[in-house]
Amino acid sequence: MEPISEFLKMALNNSGEEGPLRAALREILENPEKRQERKQKRIDDFNAQPGQLTDYDCQKCANKGFVLADISDGHDIIKTCACMIVRNNYARIRKSGLTPLMADMRFDTFEADSAPLKSFKANAMEFVVQYGTVCTGAPRAESKKWFFVGGRVGSGKTHICTAILNELMTRGIHGLFMPWRETTVELKAVVNDRESYAAIMNPLKTVAVLYIDDFLKAGFDGITKADLNIAIELIDARYTNRELVTLISGEHMINAIHNIEASVGSRIEQRCSGFCFNTTPERFQDYRLKEIITY
Numbered sequence: 001m002e003p004i005s006e007f008l009k010m011a012l013n014n015s016g017e018e019g020p021l022r023a024a025l026r027e028i029l030e031n032p033e034k035r036q037e038r039k040q041k042r043i044d045d046f047n048a049q050p051g052q053l054t055d056y057d058c059q060k061c062a063n064k065g066f067v068l069a070d071i072s073d074g075h076d077i078i079k080t081c082a083c084m085i086v087r088n089n090y091a092r093i094r095k096s097g098l099t100p101l102m103a104d105m106r107f108d109t110f111e112a113d114s115a116p117l118k119s120f121k122a123n124a125m126e127f128v129v130q131y132g133t134v135c136t137g138a139p140r141a142e143s144k145k146w147f148f149v150g151g152r153v154g155s156g157k158t159h160i161c162t163a164i165l166n167e168l169m170t171r172g173i174h175g176l177f178m179p180w181r182e183t184t185v186e187l188k189a190v191v192n193d194r195e196s197y198a199a200i201m202n203p204l205k206t207v208a209v210l211y212i213d214d215f216l217k218a219g220f221d222g223i224t225k226a227d228l229n230i231a232i233e234l235i236d237a238r239y240t241n242r243e244l245v246t247l248i249s250g251e252h253m254i255n256a257i258h259n260i261e262a263s264v265g266s267r268i269e270q271r272c273s274g275f276c277f278n279t280t281p282e283r284f285q286d287y288r289l290k291e292i293i294t295y
Helices: 002-013 020-029 032-048 083-095 098-102 115-135 157-170 180-189 194-206 225-240 254-260 262-272
Strands: 066-072 075-080 146-151 175-179 209-213 245-250 276-279 284-288 291-294
Touching: 032 066, 098 157, 115 146, 115 157, 146 157, 146 254, 146 262, 157 175, 157 209, 157 245, 175 180, 175 194, 180 194, 180 225, 194 225, 225 262, 254 262, 254 276, 262 276
Parallel strands: 146 245, 146 276, 175 209, 209 245
Antiparallel strands: 066 075, 276 284, 284 291
């Protein structure tokens, strides 16, 4: 190796002006640590170049959506940045079609044409008053900040939860919308890719306000073990952080969720504490703690 090294040094000294040949010879002669240092600097410089993407500020790719992951045999290895999945979380509310509906799904457009619905709306507005105050920093004794409504289609579940999400977000609180089936399909598709899975799941676990629509809505295979694992992971994470607001709507009533997965039902019930509602074809029910009050 030493004669080869000496030969390369001679070639470097006789290679004339600075050019590609001198640069290549110099890199070969450098020690491995120096070469790695230069390669890493080039990677860092490339990844620091700012991009034009919005919705999420990514420090890894500087909002380009891709990163220079490595340089091998003189070839750049470009990979999609994990933040693209995070950006999909922010785009999900638009893709779901909920964005235009948010302009219409407000408290003042909710048609409360019966005493049960009027009471439901009043409780939802009280939820915003109590827990919107908590989120904006005013001290309160309690921090149970979940809202649940389950039951029949067409009872105003999505409208009321969207109105709550709207109100809290207008107070400057960061919120995300999670359509259950679409999101769980994405999560199950990347369950063996730790980085991609975390890019989807972590924002859902940590966002200040999360609205989960159609919670535990089954696909063709019914509610699978994978679905339950996602539900347990997400509900447990948000349950343990008492500063997070969670809104949940779906066709399953709270007692049905208890039967599907007791730990999930129990956590939802505990954190709703007075803001847990069931709807039936016959009547609208308010499930408070251990009793059901029929309006």
